[in-house]
Amino acid sequence: MSGVLSNKIINKLKYTSQNTGQQAWLIGGYVRDLLLKRDCKDIDVVVLGSGIDFAKQFAENLNDKVLVTYFKNFGTAQVKYRDFEIEFVGARKESYQRDSRKPIVEDGTLEDDQKRRDFTINALSISLNAKDAETLYDPFNGLDDLKNKIIRTPLDPDKTFSDDPLRMMRAIRFATQLGFEIEEKTLKSIADNKQRLEIISGERIIAELNKIILSNEPSIGFRYLFDTGLLNIFFPEMVALQGVEWIGGKGHKDNFYHTLEVLDNVAKHSDNLWLRWAAILHDIAKPATKKFFEGEGWTFHGHEDKGAKMVRPLFRRLRLPLNDKMKYVEKLVFLHLRPIALTKETVTDSAVRRLMVEAGDAIDDLLILCQSDITSKNEAKKKKYLANLEIVKQKIADVGEKDRLRNWQPPITGKDIIQNFKITDPKQIGTLKNKIREAILEGGIADDRNQAFEYMIKEGKAMGLKTVSSLETTQNK
Ligand code: ATP
Ligand code: MG
DSSP: OHHHHTSHHHHHHHHHHHHHOOOEEEETHHHHHHHTTOOOOEEEEEESSOHHHHHHHHHHHHOSOOEEEEETTTTEEEEEETTEEEEEEEOEEEEOOTTOSOOEEEEOOHHHHHHTSSSGGGSOEEEOSGGGTTOEEOTTOHHHHHHHTEEOOSSOHHHHHHHOTHHHHHHHHHHHHHTOEEOHHHHHHHHHHGGGGGGSOHHHHHHHHHHHHTSSOTHHHHHHHHHHTHHHHHOHHHHTTOOOOEETTEEOOOHHHHHHHHHHHHHHHOOOHHHHHHHHHTTTTHHHHOEEETTTEEEOTTHHHHHHHHHHHHHHHTTOOOSHHHHHHHHHHHHTTHHHHHTTSOOOHHHHHHHHHHHGGGHHHHHHHHHHTOOOSOHHHHHHHHHHHHHHHHHHHHHHHHHHHHTOOOSSOHHHHHHHHOOOOHHHHHHHHHHHHHHHHTTSSOSOHHHHHHHHHHHHHHTTOOOOOOHHHHHHO
16 A cells, blocks of 8 residues: 555655644545545545644645645635645544534544544545554445445444435445445435435535436436435436336336436436436426327327426526526427437438527537437337438538538638739639639648648749739738
8 A cells, every 4th residue: 555655745644643743544535546546636634633733734844835725613624735635624523413414523533533424435544643654444344345335334324314414415426436336224224314305405415416417327326316215305307207107008118217328328428417417308398298199109299398498497496507508408408309300301401400500519419419319129220210310410411511611712812813913804813713712622722821822823823924922921911
């Protein structure tokens, strides 16, 4: 472990502890990620006594440019150094009252501090003290849980979650980010304590949810949220997507699990949080628009329109931003059927162009969403849809290119020709202009002013014209 710990910051932390005699340990996410060999730029340090005193000493010892922030009320301090954030906190003992996640805090020992941590894998600590430097303190077998990929609370999960219900969201978030499983008793306790989430602010819930959504496989988190009943507390519209109804032997697909598949597909192609939100919401109005027609079967007519209208109120309630990100999600939800619908008719340039204008900058993301939405279990069907989408993609590229060419102007104008050759004959000017245009369109020269200028001089000379200025003098005019 010494190799990994030997960077400057850790050495200075050790030095500070040894010099001041104030005991200190690395703890939390940094130790966990160190053992998992994950990159981590947040270093949490717990000290006996004042976190602020220790941070001051440490910042001085670093003897470099740092930004130090003190939080006197909490007795904590933060030092920003390069791209690292080092947090200092005095070891504490916490007790909770039922109606708040703000604990009553007393000074405590390292063991007390480890007990207030949320999960065994987050309670691991490594000594920075002279007498036992680099010793791992692991009172709850966090190391085993790390190896076995288990999320488990250090103490009775009912107490841990009831004390601070945000920890239920964190358990699911860590399971999703790390690809870990939530231990059975811990998981059951989340389900039992789900109602406690009501004392948590929407902002904190959404911060954890967005971390789940930004993970490699967000469906892991949504399955846990659904199975424990947490999702129903803050996002019942998504829960309503679950289930299959049958009439006369005809069922529709389960839109909850379909949505998760679409979300995972999008996650493979894009890190854009808002495109991922568009995946979550693309079918959100299916329950509200569902109808069964004899002969036709299940339909969800207008779900894209109604779904787009649900975006703003949902964003407002979920404490998501009501800005251009929201408008982008609205747009994608509204348009999500369009690319594939285009293949059903003869695809005219004007239909493609209309879609391109409506989607604007979001056209590529719309195509990712649309492709991700093809989740049919029927391989032949899936292949057909994907092939159709390729046709639309090609069409979009073609129409885009055509439009670009129609609006295209050669880099050399008639004015350039007049100024360089001092000619006025419109026929001569036109001939030369056409030659340049053709040379660029044929690919003989690049669509570039310098090359076109040289070409103009060459062709002008061939026509018996005399130049009177150079590129520079022309450009400077
Ligand atoms: P990440 O930085 O990826 O979110 P982390 O484990 O570092 O992961 P932080 O929120 O930075 O999480 O918290 C640092 C440490 O503080 C955690 O590892 C955990 O020990 C403790 N901690 C944070 N929030 C809580 C909480 N709500 N209840 C108990 N302990 C917590
Ligand atoms: Mg952290």
